Amino acid sequence: MTDRDVSIPMCPAVLLDRRNGIAVLTLNRPDRANALDGEMALALDAAVDSLTGDVGLRAVLLQARGRHFCAGGDIREFVESIDDLGSRIDGSIPAVHRMIHRLATLPVPVVSALNGPVAGAGIGLALCADLVLAAESMKLRGGYSAIGLTPDAGSSWLLARRAGEARAKEIFFTNEPLSARHCLQFGIVSQVLPDAELDAGARALVTALAKGATGSFARIKVLVDGASHRTLQEHLELEHRYMGEASRSADAREGVTSFAQKRAPVFGSGFR
Structure with a gap:
């Protein structure tokens, strides 16, 4: 991958910049609280898809412009299609879910930076990252049940995994906003x-x-x-296999050598 600026064509609401092995994805609908409409969902899906299989990729940052990180689905679209809301939502979910899964399973660290309020599908987008940083002004709100809907974008799975099932149900039932500090206390960020x-x-x-x-x-x-889906024996076997693979890599040789020489390591591209 060469150093370059890449923006998603036809959708200025999603910006993609790739430079020195780092991809920065920016939500750019500040006037709409970075709410996910159909066009933005497709653009995000295309942007993340372009990162899949990129052997030069080493880290991803997901961020947003404006005062909000992501308010969730675009309620304006829901109102416009109120007589056929089910079909509208059914049609938009596949791209969002495909994008969330691809982003979560990229073989590189993914960091999200939550600059402001997060709600609805924005929860899934924020929490599918490996590491989640939040500004003091960030607040998290379930939102779905307040308009008679249920979670999507992996938000219920991801929130339950981080905060526990009871806490996730409380968040989605009551729709009371949580401060950034409470999110840190509960392990959400x-x-x-x-x-x-x-x-x-x-x-x-x-x-x-x-x-x-x-x-x-x-x-x-x-x-x-995948730890929660394996038995201890299965997990130990996978750890053994991965340690064997890693120990034969150039990165392991560099890491051990640099440690012995008391210098910073210079790692390569790993095994991908």
């Missing part, structure tokens, strides 16, 4: 930063991750994300 420091903090993190052992990160994601 990884770190809370002052608003003015969020962008610099997120970029510093993805830059550091992009210099890391990408093959190691990819294996760690598979191990951790």
